[in-house]
Amino acid sequence: xxxxxxxxxxxxxxxxxxxxxxxxxxxxxxxxxxxxxxxxxxxxxxxxxxxxxxxxxxxxxxxxxxxxxxxxxxxxxxxxxxxxxxxxxxxxxxxxxxxxxxxxxxxxxxxxxxxxxxxxxxxxxxxxxxxxxxxxxxxxxxxxxxxxxxxxxxxxxxxxxxxxxxxxxxxxxxxxxxxxxxxxxxxxxxxxxxxxxxxxxxxxxxxxxxxxxxxxxxxxxxxxxxxxxxxxxxxxxxxxxxxxxxxxxxxxxxxxxxxxxxxxxxxxxxxxxxxxxxxxxxxxxxxxxxxxxxxxxxxxxxxxxxxxxxxxxxxxxxxxxxxxxxxxxxxxxxxxxxxxxxxxxxxxxxxxxxxxxxxxxxxxxxxxxxxxxxxxxxxxxxxxxxxxxxxxxxxxxxxxxxxxxxxxxxxxxxxxxxxxxxxxxxxxxx
Amino acid sequence: xxxxxxxxxxxxxxxxxxxxxxxxxxxxxxxxxxxxxxxxxxxxxxxxxxxxxxxxxxxxxxxxxxxxxxxxxxxxxxxxxxxxxxxxxxxxxxxxxxxxxxxxxxxxxxxxxxxxxxxxxxxxxxxxxxxxxxxxxxxxxxxxxxxxxxxxxxxxxxxxxxxxxxxxxxxxxxxxxxxxxxxxxxxxxxxxxxxxxxxxxxxxxxxxxxxxxxxxxxxxxxxxxxxxxxxxxxxxxxxxxxxxxxxxxxxxxxxxxxxxxxxxxxxxxxxxxxxxxxxxxxxxxxxxxxxxxxxxxxxxxxx
Numbered sequence: 001x002x003x004x005x006x007x008x009x010x011x012x013x014x015x016x017x018x019x020x021x022x023x024x025x026x027x028x029x030x031x032x033x034x035x036x037x038x039x040x041x042x043x044x045x046x047x048x049x050x051x052x053x054x055x056x057x058x059x060x061x062x063x064x065x066x067x068x069x070x071x072x073x074x075x076x077x078x079x080x081x082x083x084x085x086x087x088x089x090x091x092x093x094x095x096x097x098x099x100x101x102x103x104x105x106x107x108x109x110x111x112x113x114x115x116x117x118x119x120x121x122x123x124x125x126x127x128x129x130x131x132x133x134x135x136x137x138x139x140x141x142x143x144x145x146x147x148x149x150x151x152x153x154x155x156x157x158x159x160x161x162x163x164x165x166x167x168x169x170x171x172x173x174x175x176x177x178x179x180x181x182x183x184x185x186x187x188x189x190x191x192x193x194x195x196x197x198x199x200x201x202x203x204x205x206x207x208x209x210x211x212x213x214x215x216x217x218x219x220x221x222x223x224x225x226x227x228x229x230x231x232x233x234x235x236x237x238x239x240x241x242x243x244x245x246x247x248x249x250x251x252x253x254x255x256x257x258x259x260x261x262x263x264x265x266x267x268x269x270x271x272x273x274x275x276x277x278x279x280x281x282x283x284x285x286x287x288x289x290x291x292x293x294x295x296x297x298x299x300x301x302x303x304x305x306x307x308x309x310x311x312x313x314x315x316x317x318x319x320x321x322x323x324x325x326x327x328x329x330x331x332x333x334x335x336x337x338x339x340x341x342x343x344x345x346x347x348x349x350x351x352x353x354x355x356x357x358x359x360x361x362x363x364x365x366x367x368x369x370x371x372x373x374x375x376x377x378x379x380x381x382x383x384x385x386x387x388x389x390x391x392x393x394x395x396x397x398x399x400x401x402x403x404x405x406x407x408x409x410x411x412x413x414x415x416x417x418x419x420x421x422x423x424x425x426x427x428x429x430x
Numbered sequence: 431x432x433x434x435x436x437x438x439x440x441x442x443x444x445x446x447x448x449x450x451x452x453x454x455x456x457x458x459x460x461x462x463x464x465x466x467x468x469x470x471x472x473x474x475x476x477x478x479x480x481x482x483x484x485x486x487x488x489x490x491x492x493x494x495x496x497x498x499x500x501x502x503x504x505x506x507x508x509x510x511x512x513x514x515x516x517x518x519x520x521x522x523x524x525x526x527x528x529x530x531x532x533x534x535x536x537x538x539x540x541x542x543x544x545x546x547x548x549x550x551x552x553x554x555x556x557x558x559x560x561x562x563x564x565x566x567x568x569x570x571x572x573x574x575x576x577x578x579x580x581x582x583x584x585x586x587x588x589x590x591x592x593x594x595x596x597x598x599x600x601x602x603x604x605x606x607x608x609x610x611x612x613x614x615x616x617x618x619x620x621x622x623x624x625x626x627x628x629x630x631x632x633x634x635x636x637x638x639x640x641x642x643x644x645x646x647x648x649x650x651x652x653x654x655x656x657x658x659x660x661x662x663x664x665x666x667x668x669x670x671x672x673x674x675x676x677x678x679x680x681x682x683x684x685x686x687x688x689x690x691x692x693x694x695x696x697x698x699x700x701x702x703x704x705x706x707x708x709x710x711x712x713x714x715x716x717x718x719x720x721x722x723x724x725x726x727x728x729x730x731x732x733x
Contacts, residue, residue: 081693085692088697110480250588251676251677252585253588255672256567410677
């Protein structure tokens, strides 16, 4: 009898340990013996951002000895796949870097993020004086799901030397798409390198539409916002024409690029590169001595096309057991000038004016450039479109694939535009 | 012959319990980590599960969507069939040739075996895939060699026509485990057969076709089945080396399944895809078994 009992208790212990192993993560982010709370935090980014963020975490831990932060980070590729796997295991980190637009909406749709409104109201996160439009970008369905880390805008980065070599000047940001084509061609003829990097459709087609007075998605996010497929045809044809002239590379070159630090503009192999302003830090630090300028994107109505965007957001997961502690980190990030002294404009320009002013005295060259640029965009921009449906990450992924097919000549520009529309309809109808 | 009767009931109950207790770690693992997930994924394949919400029963919708309105599904199917169809025979032939060569080596056979097996040990890993990306990249070693001997370079991974071939070569290169099994099979063929046939005047090529191949067919069958299954389930190379691109030319089935599940939160659909793959693999395995009646010879049959 005793033997039987022993055997059964042995089985019970084994079963318990298997079950414990399945839910081990909860213990990992629990409280340690001395009342120290351990938080898990994730972000994506370049190597320079990883280094900076870890320094910021150290500064936070010094001021908050009762909180310890475990960090997990990757490049952007793979980040959201990893998060999705964690989400399905109800194991999202306490603090996660979240992206505005398609990703925020997807997470909001699945109710994975905590509503930070009460934590802002009780003062745990101090966002006093942050402009309403900026805070708005972290809201979805009336819930505050993310606090912007900083402000961002699409930027035309250019290599000043190469542009000058072709005898051009574009510091005022007034240039049309036709001029962009001319410049890119002239520069590639002059220097033997590419005039521009091939545009990434995910961000730039939306800008292209906005500049033409259209939107990517319709008001209620149930379909495409533009009627005329000719717009996408034009976008494709512009890139195709440039590629034919050798002024921009095709995807076979683009696919070899391993990250922002490895971009053509950094290596001096392209004069223009359209990307987000906060990437200036990574670009400048890897470009060596190459002088890189920033200006508005091309287009006759770039006031209408340009917009300010939260660079990214800090979110707290709904499943976190330490929402308040997580909120304290976000508060630290928003309100402590040290954060931006360490990180510069890598996560965007600070959303608080006091911080911006405090910093302005001793900004690095890059950050000064970015601050000035964001100011320029503030004067020349329209509000961001936030009507992205939860399916938009799939839709933008499809746009990327169709762009590849068109650039490789497997689809004509017209077929590509048509296929994009039918794909969107199919995805939205599900 | 005297048959001993089974033991009386004495103690057997107790013995069983002890037995079950000792295998319980396996049983718990088997049921909770294998059987349950398999059945659960079958259930999910009939739902619109998006990883977080509650799964809603939608019947066969995932399956009809897959077959009628998802061109990417068919593309990934095509890529996978091409990949498995080309890469598996290449690997098997290569493994057999190397095994034949090693069978003749007398000295330091252990060293060669280890060296040749090494790619299979590290082969499926991320590290090797990353190395492959470097080797075949535009500025990679492969192009440098071509340039050095005056041949034109090529964007191997960037060209939709050649990217899949780099993955096929990667697959073929990891021939080690099949090779070892072939080698074991070759060692099992009695030397006397060769001696007898050479007395009758058969040369090495004739010996290969009348002795080696027929006696090796059970091993060939085993390797073929294992490799076909592996070929269909390949994931890491296309995920790491090319991520399915360019223009989906290396979008292996499992990679597309992964994208549906983890990029688009489309878990129900991905589960349905997994079951379709299961059925396809089952059909192929059955076909190979069926055909084996005609070409596999077991020594015991030939008596």
